[in-house]
Structures are given as structure tokens and as C-alpha cells.
Amino acid sequence: MNLSEVKPKNRKKLIAIDFDDTLVKTDSKVKIHTHDGRTIVVTPSSWARYEPHPKDKTDFSEFDKIINPRPIKWTMNILKRSKLSGSKRKTVILTARAVWKPIKDYLRKMLGVDVYVVNLGSGSPQAKADYIEKHIKKGYNEVEFFDDVSKNIRAVDQLKNQYPSVLIRTHLIKK
Numbered sequence: 001m002n003l004s005e006v007k008p009k010n011r012k013k014l015i016a017i018d019f020d021d022t023l024v025k026t027d028s029k030v031k032i033h034t035h036d037g038r039t040i041v042v043t044p045s046s047w048a049r050y051e052p053h054p055k056d057k058t059d060f061s062e063f064d065k066i067i068n069p070r071p072i073k074w075t076m077n078i079l080k081r082s083k084l085s086g087s088k089r090k091t092v093i094l095t096a097r098a099v100w101k102p103i104k105d106y107l108r109k110m111l112g113v114d115v116y117v118v119n120l121g122s123g124s125p126q127a128k129a130d131y132i133e134k135h136i137k138k139g140y141n142e143v144e145f146f147d148d149v150s151k152n153i154r155a156v157d158q159l160k161n162q163y164p165s166v167l168i169r170t171h172l173i174k175k
Helices: 044-049 073-085 101-111 125-137 150-157
Strands: 013-017 030-033 039-042 057-059 089-095 116-119 142-147 167-172
Touching (some): 013 073, 073 089, 089 101
Parallel strands (some): 013 142, 089 116
């Protein structure tokens, strides 16, 4: 069945929005203790492009809190509209962070938005694609995904080939 044949009332939509550098800019940094004794401090988007040496050690401790958050208005408006629309729509924050509570508290207290936060605890693009695929298998036939990392977008775009009857739209958020 083609998605255009699915009546609007039978559509089941998932909206997944990344947190760091997609929904909110923060001053949280990743510290990389390299195998040769250096310490490199990088932003979340730089970390996503970093190719670590197997002996590098990574410190994500700054991601246990929200440091100097600045909402990205465009995606924040999408989040707010999505939460107000209701219907058969599930909206989630899909983050590589290991902890979800600081994000949930920030969105609820500072912005008045109560949303489900999924902490994957992994920066792997496949982790985000796997989460979305799990929902497709649960019957979601429309997906909208927002992320600032092109590897994550490509991983989710691969699902289009596996599930041609599912409408999957990806949005790369540029800085």
C-alpha cells in the first residue's frame, strides 16, 4: 500500500528531534584524552565527525547537565506545534546523551514543553536509525527526523529503501 492511500486518520506519525545543536545550543563540550597524552575539547557536532583512536578516552561528563542553553527557534517551534497537535503523533527528543532528566527538566521548566526524551547513550548513527526502525515496526507509517549531523541523517535515510511504504522525511539542521 502506498502512503498516499493511507487516510489521514490512519496515519501514525513519529517526530524525532535531536537535542544538541538541533533543538538547543549549549556550552557542553566533549573532552578527548588522546592515546598520545593530549586533551582535546570539542563541541557535540565536532565530536560526531571525530574519528577516535582505539586507545582514546572520552569524557562526556558535561552532558550530565545543560550548560548555558540557547533554543534554536526554528526547531523549537516545530517541537511546540507538534506537542500541541495531539492526534496519533508521537514526539520524542532523541539524544546521544547518557542521561535524559536534565533535558526533560529544561524543556518543561524553561519552555513549558513536556516531551518524552530518549537517551541513547551512544553517538552511533545506527542507534538513532534503530530507534526509528523499531517504531516503524510498531506501525508508524510517517516519520520526521531532525538532526545536525549528516551521518545520522544518512542512517535514517537508509530506512527509506527498507520501508518504501513509510513516508520518511529527514531534515539536516545547519549551524
